[in-house]
Amino acid sequence: MDLLESVRQNLLSPAPLFFGLGVAAALAKSDLKLPEGLYGALTIYLLAAIGFKGGAKLDAAGLGAVWGPVAAAAALSALLPLASFPVLRYLGRFAAADAASIAAHYGSVSAVTFTVATSFLASAGVEYEGYASALLAVMEAPAILVGVLIGRLAAARQGERLSAALSGAAREALLGKSVVLLVGALAIGFLCGERGLLQVEGFFVTPFQGVLALFLLELGLVAGRRVRDLRRGGAFLLAFGLVAPVLQGALGVAVGLAVGLSTGGAALLGTLCASASYIAAPAAMRLALPEANPTLSLAAALAVTFPFNVTVGIPLYLALAVRWSAP
Amino acid sequence: MDLLESVRQNLLSPAPLFFGLGVAAALAKSDLKLPEGLYGALTIYLLAAIGFKGGAKLDAAGLGAVWGPVAAAAALSALLPLASFPVLRYLGRFAAADAASIAAHYGSVSAVTFTVATSFLASAGVEYEGYASALLAVMEAPAILVGVLIGRLAAARQGERLSAALSGAAREALLGKSVVLLVGALAIGFLCGERGLLQVEGFFVTPFQGVLALFLLELGLVAGRRVRDLRRGGAFLLAFGLVAPVLQGALGVAVGLAVGLSTGGAALLGTLCASASYIAAPAAMRLALPEANPTLSLAAALAVTFPFNVTVGIPLYLALAVRWSAP
Amino acid sequence: MDLLESVRQNLLSPAPLFFGLGVAAALAKSDLKLPEGLYGALTIYLLAAIGFKGGAKLDAAGLGAVWGPVAAAAALSALLPLASFPVLRYLGRFAAADAASIAAHYGSVSAVTFTVATSFLASAGVEYEGYASALLAVMEAPAILVGVLIGRLAAARQGERLSAALSGAAREALLGKSVVLLVGALAIGFLCGERGLLQVEGFFVTPFQGVLALFLLELGLVAGRRVRDLRRGGAFLLAFGLVAPVLQGALGVAVGLAVGLSTGGAALLGTLCASASYIAAPAAMRLALPEANPTLSLAAALAVTFPFNVTVGIPLYLALAVRWSAP
């Protein structure tokens, strides 16, 4: 299956199409709106389901097998912002806080992009490590912490003590809802194992793909509202939102293969590196680095990188993984 | 199976009974209330599911087969208000705006009534065209547009330009949430086909009947609160709410058979003609024809016609379709 | 299977672990919060599902078989507060209104505790009467009514007439949302029978265990916030929250066996007696006995007795039922 055909197949599946419907409705200023609370409720469902299933698989795989990939994933999350910050600051001429914030968003991860990737792999018949959501879980926080650290150091605000700001950021990053839910559900899945998964399968597995499609409708509505904000970021931000995922994704694929992940697993790690956070990072950065303009990072993450990844990006990272893992 | 037995079986199924529970709770002033947002969330789910499934079937049937029934359905929606407006205006002595608004509600359609009818057909073992929700999708807007047109012309308000008012109404009718969702999900289902339906079946198909039952509980609560409003409409409105669906339903059945629908399909088109909108029409009329009293149309649609249709009406339209399609 | 092993198995299942996650997140002051409306929506789902399934089983069992246990359950609910009130008033030195309110909470029942018990029995392979949720349905109101009666008599407020207060309380107890939903859904299930259950199984049965797990996450968050309130109740309240369920549970098991319930059924009646209401009772008592401090009863019910029951209590009541029903 070549890349184009793979992109086409991916595009003609419910999740990306519902995202497109949401974007179109928002752009046409339809009165299709999110009932308040639904977005938050679906987020909780998705994170709990992703975590729980991953935990049950983690139990099956055994903790011993996963340390390597998990450590590599956490390291990638911490290091990626260090690479993208100078690009944003000096090439893109963003203010220090903005550059740090964007770098943190792109170092951190998007659980929904990850999930679309697993569906894509499943429907393409590619195997992957079932515990891969453990990689997702460890990649949220490090980038946020590093981003805050950079932002604070660069801003060099004399008034506040760095350590206080960082401990606040650590709180946000580690006790934010997505980290707590993902890590908590992962632990629960691990403790319950396959037997527990069987019990709650009818809720956490059977309807999952459909819930994801509905969530993407909502995400499309949110993203559509952000399209106008892109102008404030200028052409550089747009380019960054398209190029950064490709570079970070390729790096993720390479590292994944190097630490022994399967082809599918490496494609997933690539997707994680390529994806940008729009739940954990925005909330944490808003409180720990409020000088940063939240509009820029969110518009880039949601209105550029997310649609890029769920349409073209994911098939691309898989193609890279296939090519590089060929003997 | 005779009509009475058929009504009895229909009554003793979860959806109508949950509706009854809701009405009873509202009349008894129980503190059973809708959590805010739930009604809106369930509406989104139902419309997306109905549209998506219909779209997948449309793909299977092929666009060529459906033009006839679709055009007939849209025409019915546009013409029915023209027939009921004079009745309401001159027999019922309603103000022009009110008559136009009620006529628009009854020309437009109720997705939930449609869905109860499909469940009824399924459990009665009657086949119908899987793409029938395409008929539903095209019947929402025309009646609303015609209703606004009549109302504006009859009111003959000199101050505002008719074209401006109509373009506003067209916006509402075509970009209202139910039309966007139904048509959008229909298109997505069409693009994804059966393969896509399989992916999201666990969410859009498996739990559908149960979600419908829960939604009817909520609708019952809403309808129960409207019962008192009926008094303001007088006996004529009550009679209209019972007679109009029968006449419009019979017409729909006849037209359905004439354009080549199966017995079940004709019963569905009859149900659509008989049903009155309580989501799309109220919102659109409120903005495009605010002189109309929203209480009258909503009370008649929800507290008279909806319960009539889901109990007695649907079996009746099927009985008509069976009789008239007999060789 | 001995008690300890049974407790361990029960602990390592999704529902109690998600409850623990919620409590931990609340204590750590994570920003994991309930989207507004979700708690209410899940409550409606759970009550409708429990009632409906029970009703369908009631239809299968036949009304004749259930009068005995149902009457016994209602009587237990009415009598338990009479036993616990003096303990709370004179040993615990609570104000009359507080003692009456706590007694009412513990005489009434918790639908979620009941549900966790049925899951536990199912996974332990123990049979029970399918109509047991009818017992749940009749045990909510009597304790509340008796509690208000005691509280009013004890307070002996001259200003208001007792009968007026009681009729208000009866309204609350009988038209409160949980009673209306449970009894209503039970009746609907009874009218629809197994055929109706089949129709809505994909929503009311398949995902049920998973929804319960998610609800327990939310309940954990709510309970975690209440832990601090426990201090206001003192050591006596804590002790009461642990000892009362054991005594009431043992009584329930004994009565259950006496009226001919199976081992599993007796364990369920024990669980019902042991459980404390945190939905119906708080709302009703707040309006009918507002002098009572709502913090005390809710903290004890949610932060002590509920976790005790879902971890240690339920296996204990089953062990008692097994021992006492041995020939």
Next chain:
Amino acid sequence: MRLVTIVCEALARDLVLRLARDCGAHGATVSPASGVGATGERPADIEEAANVRVELVVPPEIAARIAERVERELFPRFACILWETDVRVLRQAKF
């Protein structure tokens, strides 16, 4: 006209509205609220803990009557506060 604002436990919503009507208010606007006060935090995610915020536009003499009854009937039994201020309205006769 006076604008009387009452913040109170959500479970007492209907009591507040009945009291206002009995005192002669012709209408009321209710919005959801959470809060913090002497009785601790009142998060709005579960109804048992939530607050409501009731606004009443009324003539001064009715405002006085409402304040007096809220003080006597609600303050001893519910977590509740009341404040009031002068407002200018359109369609004076409506209130």
Next chain:
Amino acid sequence: MRLVTIVCEALARDLVLRLARDCGAHGATVSPASGVGATGERPADIEEAANVRVELVVPPEIAARIAERVERELFPRFACILWETDVRVLRQAKF
């Protein structure tokens, strides 16, 4: 500065905001509300019946313009009320 509060049918939300902007308001705060009044109960659980509560902080002359247009354009067509009061604000120039 004046604080103008408009309580109106939720379906008319965008009309109210457009009217305010056209009159020169630089911003608005909107909160969900239910209510009761001459047109009966308006519970907030379905959008068709819900109210919105719109607050506008504006200079007095703009407040007057808003009141005048609300009276003329919204009152005849929607269930709607308006009240206003004086407020002190920070950053006067913003409004």
Next chain:
Amino acid sequence: MRLVTIVCEALARDLVLRLARDCGAHGATVSPASGVGATGERPADIEEAANVRVELVVPPEIAARIAERVERELFPRFACILWETDVRVLRQAKF
């Protein structure tokens, strides 16, 4: 008494409440809000974009302290406005 109303980004909710408490407010009422202003539209459907509306009933000197700190600490960092007005309360001593 003064009624201080702060409309601010929902993500800063806890910061606002802490600031109010530090300044000496004994309580607060919080309601959900959406809005539009200089920073664009803030729809309430996702928490990242929503506003909160915080009301504080406080003595004048505390109101002044709150206004001063909001101006210094919140205005430069968050989309936020503040207005205040005189109110009459029951149970003066509570605030």
